[in-house]
Amino acid sequence: MKIKSIKIFVIAFAVSILIVSGIALSIKNSSLVSGDAFYFMKSVGEKIDLHFLTFNAQDKQEKHLMLADKRLNEFEFLIDNRNTxxxxxxxxFNEYRKRLDSAAFMAENLALIDAKFVANIELVYIETLNHLIRLSEFENRTAAKDLREVALQYNSRSMKRLLQLHQYDENNTTLYKSLIEQLYEIASAREQEMGPEQLQNFQKAREVLDQGVELEYAHDLLVSTF
Incomplete structure (x- = not known):
C-alpha cells in the first residue's frame, strides 16, 4: 500500500512538472516584465527552452543574445511606463548582464574550437552596438547609464578579441574598421554632452580611424567618450 502511494505521488509530481513546464513554455515570449505576478513562469519557460530544448552550442549562444535583447526591452518598458x-x-539589469556574459563567453570558446565560429563573436559586437543605439534613444538617460556601461563592456571585449584573431587579416580589418565607424557615429550623437577630455578623445579617435592602423586604440578612445 505504501509503495502504491509513493508511485501515485511520483506520477502526480511528474504530471504537475509537465503542466508547469508547458505553461511556462507557452508564456516565455509574453510581454510580462519583472514585478508582474507570473513573470517567474516566463523565466522558467525561457530556462527550459535554453537548457533543455536547445542542444546546439551555437544556437544556445545566440539565444543568450536574444534573451539579453528581451531584458533590454523589459528594462525600457519598466522605466518608461511604470513607477517601478x-x-x-x-x-x-542583472539578467541582461548575465546573458551578455554567457553569449560572449560561449562565442569566444566556440571560436577556439573552429574559426568559423568567429562569426558568433562578431554577432556579440553587432548586437551590443545595436543595444547602444537603442540606449542612446531612451527617454530616461540616467536610468540607462548602467545598462550602457554593460553594453560597452561586452562591445569592447568582443572587438578586442576579433582584432586579436585577425590582426594581420586585411579583409577582416576593413570590416572591423567599418564596425568601429558605427560606434563613432553613435558617439557623435553625444558630442554636445561630452566633457573636454571626452571631446579630445573623440577627436583623436577620428584621427586614428582615418589612419586605419590602431583600431583597438580608436575603439578604446570612443568607449571613453560615453
Missing amino acids: EFLPLLGT
Whole structure:
C-alpha cells in the first residue's frame, strides 16, 4: 500500500512538472516584465527552452543574445511606463548582464574550437552596438547609464578579441574598421554632452580611424567618450 502511494505521488509530481513546464513554455515570449505576478513562469519557460530544448552550442549562444535583447526591452518598458520599484529594475539589469556574459563567453570558446565560429563573436559586437543605439534613444538617460556601461563592456571585449584573431587579416580589418565607424557615429550623437577630455578623445579617435592602423586604440578612445 505504501509503495502504491509513493508511485501515485511520483506520477502526480511528474504530471504537475509537465503542466508547469508547458505553461511556462507557452508564456516565455509574453510581454510580462519583472514585478508582474507570473513573470517567474516566463523565466522558467525561457530556462527550459535554453537548457533543455536547445542542444546546439551555437544556437544556445545566440539565444543568450536574444534573451539579453528581451531584458533590454523589459528594462525600457519598466522605466518608461511604470513607477517601478528598485528590485524589478535590478533583476532585469542583472539578467541582461548575465546573458551578455554567457553569449560572449560561449562565442569566444566556440571560436577556439573552429574559426568559423568567429562569426558568433562578431554577432556579440553587432548586437551590443545595436543595444547602444537603442540606449542612446531612451527617454530616461540616467536610468540607462548602467545598462550602457554593460553594453560597452561586452562591445569592447568582443572587438578586442576579433582584432586579436585577425590582426594581420586585411579583409577582416576593413570590416572591423567599418564596425568601429558605427560606434563613432553613435558617439557623435553625444558630442554636445561630452566633457573636454571626452571631446579630445573623440577627436583623436577620428584621427586614428582615418589612419586605419590602431583600431583597438580608436575603439578604446570612443568607449571613453560615453
